[in-house]
Amino acid sequence: MKLSVIDSVEQARQKLMKYAESIRLTTEKIPFEDSMDRIAAENVFSIYDIPAFNRSAVDGFAVISKDTAAVSESLPSMLTQTGDIRIGEHVDFCINSGECAYVPTGGMLPKNADAVVMVEYSESFGGDGIALYKPAAFGENVVFAGEDIRSGGLLIKKGKKIRASEIGALAAAGLKEVSVYKPLRLTIISTGDELTKPGEQLSAGRVYDINTYTLKALAEKNGFKVVNTALLPDDRDLLEQTVRNALLGSDIVTISGGSSRGKADYTGEVLEKISSPGVFTWGIAVKPGKPTIFAYDKPSETLLAGLPGHPVSAMIVFEAFICDFWRKLTGCENPRLIPARLTVNVPSSPGKHTFCPVRLFV
Amino acid sequence: MKLSVIDSVEQARQKLMKYAESIRLTTEKIPFEDSMDRIAAENVFSIYDIPAFNRSAVDGFAVISKDTAAVSESLPSMLTQTGDIRIGEHVDFCINSGECAYVPTGGMLPKNADAVVMVEYSESFGGDGIALYKPAAFGENVVFAGEDIRSGGLLIKKGKKIRASEIGALAAAGLKEVSVYKPLRLTIISTGDELTKPGEQLSAGRVYDINTYTLKALAEKNGFKVVNTALLPDDRDLLEQTVRNALLGSDIVTISGGSSRGKADYTGEVLEKISSPGVFTWGIAVKPGKPTIFAYDKPSETLLAGLPGHPVSAMIVFEAFICDFWRKLTGCENPRLIPARLTVNVPSSPGKHTFCPVRLFV
Missing domain, CATH: 3.90.105.10 (Molybdopterin biosynthesis moea protein, domain 2)
Structure with missing residues (x-):
């Protein structure tokens, strides 16, 4: 098996962008x-x-603001009401000095009107006479066009x-x-002789498959389209055939389990064999998630990712690299960072970037 | 129109829980x-x-930890390998002092084994002889059952x-x-003579309907099922008929616009007429969102909400009261609060609880 230097988080992220830049981003x-x-x-x-027109922000009387300059409770402005505007109505009259018009919240102002006095500060004197008891500055209670x-x-x-x-x-x-952007199409492959589908009978020595479901949930939440999932035993030929098939209809294929160096870890070998230019990241200096492999197949424009078999590690690597890649590709903002203080010490492994799930308290 | 004291945020929230407690929460x-x-x-x-069995966390040799007590690079522990465990295999043998068994990551440990030495620290001497160059403490590299x-x-x-x-x-x-929990069924009604459906021709004095779409997006994001939406002119009878119909298949009906005291604000009147016990909140001391009305109809077990017509206010009231109500009903945690410092002063209206959309920077 090929040995090579493992990448830092930034190196792996940069390589992902460099190798996989030809992934077709369709809209x-x-x-x-x-x-x-x-x-x-x-x-x-x-x-x-x-708005497309000068709009009142309140129920009230549209005025020329100067007409209300020095008014008060004891010295109201006496105006003549020349209009009664209804909501949604096209207003094509204008008011002149000394005039006002009733306008409802959201209604269009007549021409020349530049402020609205709330109806609470008005009094009707029968006929057209309106007393306004409060001054309105230019623009008060108005949302101007644009x-x-x-x-x-x-x-x-x-x-x-x-x-x-x-x-x-x-x-x-x-x-x-x-x-x-159309979502990238994702195939999720979970490998391991020990894996049983949830809900089926579990024989001794075996465990339930988790990664298929956690990765699918994470992927869909993050805007990927999961086109297929597969649960495979540790079988080199079956893995190769399954990944070959997945290349046809996926933009990204993840294979969890089998990405480290154990006896039954075929992922790197298979990816190296069937993809071109092939594997570009063998391991990342990250904890958890070191046994992570990235490869690119240019003919089919598919990114291939060998993820750790451990469910928490697989989720972290998926978030830190695959979701990050999708955000970089689309120019989408990263999730906001929130500064917080740890309540326990989290020792970091020397030379490794540590990702640690936390619970946020205020 | 009925006049009454407006509620504080907490009063309105408590009334929502009290009046609407009979809303059927189905699973x-x-x-x-x-x-x-x-x-x-x-x-x-x-x-x-x-896990259901003692499991190895690494590829290595399952041992009885005492057998590795004082080993070092220069003084290895010499053990006899009595097993070669495969992943997913049911292991029913035991090891005795002086013995070890190969076990892959995730594999089941033989009986008596209480630690695993990573394969990196082992050497095979042909036949069954295995030298281990590192001690393993009790439980090291093992995930015990449960x-x-x-x-x-x-x-x-x-x-x-x-x-x-x-x-x-x-x-x-x-x-x-x-x-x-099954999602609560929501009908969203948007009212106003000035409203036009997005995409249609906009005549002067009119604006596009926003609330139908912002509230639908917010509602679905927060786990409600939007069963119907309606865009209505300011017409008392039509509003009454539409709300009556909505009572039949909704758990919550929101009506935006028409919840304040203007000439064409029928919401409170209609809700008071058709629901029993009827309106229990006329206005909330909140900014924005004061013109908010809550009513309950016990016969149909429907919560009715008159929301402000202003889109931002309607969203804030929906989040602060309707989403909050759903979380309280289901016992779901509130979204985490994040302490942050404002970069501009936000004046609060006296006596009002202020909700202010913010952008979070680190």
Whole structure:
């Protein structure tokens, strides 16, 4: 078996980006309302001002702010109401000095109006007479056209993971569809003579397969599409055939178990045999997760990953390298780091990068 | 219109729990591998020791630790190899003092063995002779039966939101199914004469409906099942009819817009008319989100919520009250609080609880 120097975390990550850069990242246009947790594949700009018109933020009277300059409880501004605007109505009249118009929350302001006095501070004097008991500064209780987003302004940045607020921005801009990255297709292979499918009878000396399920859950949560899973005994030919088949319809194939140097550890050998340029990372200076192998097959544009058999290690390596790779490929932000203080000492192995699952308390 | 004292955040939350406690929380058994992000509806116990047998954590030689007590590079322990264990094999022999057996990572230890010396520190002398160059303390490189989880031990606590690691625990215990809470059924109604469906032509004075989509995304992310959505003009009868219909197949109905006191704000009136015991919260001392109404209809066991029309306010109220209610009902942990320092002053309105969306930087 080939021996070589193991990679640091950064070396392995850089190699992943270098070797697998030709993985086809395809995009698709989907209805904006189905885009939750997907990653935007292009910058999205608004083609309108949002709002498209000067809008009242309250129920009240649209005024020319100067007309309310020095008013108070004892010295109201006496104005003539020249309009009663309804929500959703197109307003095409203007008010002049001395005039006002009723406008509901969200309603369009008449021309010349630059502020709104809340209805709570008004009194009607019958006919058209309205007394306003509070001054309104320029822009008070008004959302001006384009104040939220200018026409041509950036709504969503390429690489942004879409959340409810981005869905709201797309709705506000009237966009029906959004371009997102198609998920990479993943095949998950779990190997080991000792593995039994959960729910089946467990004979002595054997354990249940865990990695298929933890990796599938993690992968789907992180935006991959799991196209196939397989549970295999330690059989070199069967592994080779299964991985060869997986190359056809997957962008990434993970094989957990068999990535270290034991008697029945065929993963590296098989990956080296069937992929070209082949294995580029034999082991990473990481704890847990040292027995990790990465290979690339250029003809089929498939990334191959031999993950540790230990379930926690496999999850950590999947998160730290495969999910990280997907985020780098799509330009998606990393999850936010949260500084915290450990309550117990976690010794680090010399020369190794330690990943340690923690529970966060405040 | 009925006037009453507005609730504090805690009062509103307590009333929600009190009035809506009869909402039927039903459970379902689902395949464990489909349970990601669902909430466990019962404590799950392991019916096995995990692992079920003493297991090696490395490739090496299973020994009786005392036999390696004082060994070193220059003074190895000379043992007789009496077994060559394969992974997944049921081991029913024992080793005696002076004996050892090869065992792969994850393999079952023979009886009497209480430690494993890594294969790196061994040398074969042909025949059955094995030299071990490193001592192994009791338990070294061994995972004893039940060390991960004892038979009868708690795997998942009732109310726990299931993540990849819980799915792994279920797999490890060989459990095929898990009991989780069925999502509450939600109808989302968005009201306002000014609202236009995204993607349709926008006439002057109108804006696109946002709340239907932001609330649907938030709701699904938080484990609700959105059974229906409706976009309505400000029409009292239509609102009443739509809410009456929604009572039949929903556990929660949200109506955004129309929850304050303007001319066209019918929500409170309609909810008071059609539900019994009716409205129990008229406004909450929260910013944003003051114009929030909660009502309960006992005959249909439906919680009714009048949310603010402003999209950010509606999202905040949905998260702070409806999602909070669902977590309390299921006993699910709240999202972890993360202490952070504001980079700008956020003035709080006197007497109001302020919710403010933030961006977290390290």
